[in-house]
Amino acid sequence: MREEKIGVIQIYAPQSGRTTEEKEHFYEMLQAAIDLFNERLKIFVIGDWNGHVGVDRVGYEDVIGVFGVGERVLDFCTLNNLKIMNTFFQHRESHKWTWYGWSNDRGEYVCRSMIDLIVCNDKRNISNVKSIPSESMDADHRLVVAKLTFKKLRSRPPPKRRRLNLVKLKEGEIKQRLNGKIADEVTTIDGECELLNVNEDEVADHWEMGEVRNDESLEITSNEVKAAIKRMKNGKSAGCDGLPAEIFKEAEETLLPYLVSMFNAAYKTATVPAEWSKALICPIFKKGDRTVCSNYREISFLPHMGKVYERILEARLRIVLKRSWVNGNMVFDQEEAPQT
Template sequence: MKIGTWNVTSLIGKQFELIEEAKKYQLDILGISSTKRKGQGTLALNNGWQLFYSGVDPSTHAQAGVAILLNPLLADAVLEWKPINERVALIRRQLKATILTIIQVYAPNIEADYMAFLDTVLIAMESIPMKDFILFLGDFNTHVGNDSQTWNGVIGPNDDQDLNNQDRCLLDFCATSGLSIVNTFFQHKNIHKYTWYKTGGSMAQRSLIDFVIVSQNLRRAVTDVHVKRRAELSTDHHLVVCILEISSNHPIRKIKSKKIIRIRWEALADEEARRKFAKEVDQRYSQLPSKETDIELEWFLCRTALMEAAAETCRTKQIGFQHGQKKTAWWNEEVRKAISEKKTAYCQWIQRQTPENWQNYRQLQDNAKKLVAEAKSKSWEDFGHQLEYNHYAANKLFWQTIRRLRKGGQKSTRSVKDSSGRLLIREEDILNRWKEYFADLYNSPSEKHTKSSELRLNESDESNDISLAEVTTAIKSLKAGKAAGVDEMRPETLKSLTSGDIRWLTRICQVVWKTGKAPADWQTGIVVPIFKKGDQKECSSNRGITLLSLPGKLFARVIERRCREVVEPQIQEIQCGFRSGRGTMDQIFTLQ
């Protein structure tokens, strides 16, 4: 397992660069210091990476801040996330045999505040169970010297001799708590040892102040700690990587990213695309046999025709967590190229630390910052333009953006707890747990089920046939933007059909009406758990939302309209709830 720590100076606008560096060095966990991010919470980033952050109160000036970045393969096994303040936060993760607790810190560089900082760290450490493996990461803003004889087991001989009162505070804390500063136990060249550097002036400066500190039960598992000086994130600190030989829950083999192909349904907003789509469907309908067949075959032919016509007209897109995908509007090719040039210039300066190479790097760094600022500004201008001119989707787009900005993103979790409270990580166990939970929830033994009587229809009575007008009215009443069911049919698909194409859906509805049998897709629902409040890993903290087939809903709406015509005259005038054109507001005015 590879674990890193890095003082990034500021994380604002650097999330995507940070993930690229973490992937480049194959990190499983990355502790981050000096994020300057306000508030506390979790953030779902690109490619499934999860960011757990802890900062100052949103009403104060941004300073300090710590965070922990988890690889997608590890994010689901988190047992506890405990943000303490802007300088200390801890996370506990389940391993195969035990639990690993990671404490990310960012120490103050003022000696008067250092003891209070260590007291906070000690309180956090005391809350951890004794059997846990404990790993401290972060910028401790101090030196520890190389007196390994006096501080036997706490430090090794591979550091400078510099030591002051603030440095002794950390050594005393580690000695009392049974901790080891493992950076100092491994001998490396200076370029792979020092974690901070300063250029400019008559003399360059460097020091070792970013540490990896472990508990005694974890010390033998550490095989190396060294600096990756080619990692670049516009900061004066180097990335520190620690290699642990401990068993984790995720498989050793590399898992390929899921590539899910979806149709670009949004293209149907264009009039020309809708016309072409309707024409393609009409051509396929003209080749359909006139004689009605089995309902499953009828539905298969219709669904296949609609999907093929949509794929040909709208084209397809690849979604899901893919390598290199960016979940932001401002990350464009120009920004990517500028950042790539900046990183290349940094590597050139690392190889030859001349004033010319340093000046070139700083120039490209400023240029990248400028392009990012311009791209972000243009992104917001485009957003305003969409709200102003696209009235069709403006309301939905507006509230999506408000929720994203207010919450800062929510961590999606896959792992859940079973009925006894044990954390489940394997995908098969997770699916079985959800199946068990919803089966118990929706099939309570206390519920009494009445036997349904079979409705016999007179098939010879053509006046009961479902008409083209009924299906057309039902399609017009569908709301756009709704999620699809198992058949992947969208409201935009049905709304793009012409009256001639709607005859195909009318034919299928008529077969269902006559035979009393509906396609399997219409009877299948996808249950999606939506987190409400409480522990995300508890099934009871989620509410199940069932996604049904839209053509199936269409048929149900036709039947509901027929039933309403019969039932409506029999309902008393005082009944206002669940009636079209009426509401409880009418009753309130009546009482007043």
């Protein structure tokens, strides 16, 4: 059934000559088996019920069809909202009987009944049920066949990603509402947050540029933050925080004091919030077999908040390197000059 699951229970009920206790025990076991299934699951109970259904449908219209034969045993099906599908399709008499009683004295079948039943909780999945009178295989039961039909499951489309109409941010009213919302929601940074520790010795060894200096007097200014935001490109995908670069530009004046405070806290402690290092990774197919992972390249989307901070540090490093680079050579202080 591919993705669709069904529940099938095959039974052999006690014969009519068995004790009442044995029959009650059988139906208790059958009820326990049905209770194990989810009520939304399609359930099929098939086999020899050793019980009869009747032609009188009064009170049982949902359980049996108009083509039933024999006597009645319907309480169990009514309790569990099951349909006896043998009775819902019109066939000639020989295609209804599933059991024949043979008389050795008379040398012929003297009784017949419909006791091999196909029962389900959703009759829409069965389009035909009948017995095959010519297929007995030297037994008193006849082969019962059913035609099942299942609709092809529709694959659910992936949830659409909510897209922001960033062009409207340039409209005066929208921009004013944005800044007002930010002013109401954003609060002054206070207390500790989860930080990503930075080892200065490891950084120095990696870049081989000597001691990492952390001058607490060199605070990040609002002009540096403005310059970094101005350099950010529009139309770039946001990171896990969902904030595009356009938000920082259009709400710059409102966000500026909070950004300056946050960046200075990160600069003085040589740490950054762990969220800035979290990336959304999107695999892009290149060529070849789509089932091979090496045929994809990954694109990482980082939060723009961390990118603004990176641009500030990068601008400062460029100033330092520019001052130290003279005539194509790196100039060191006397005490930092390499030994030759």
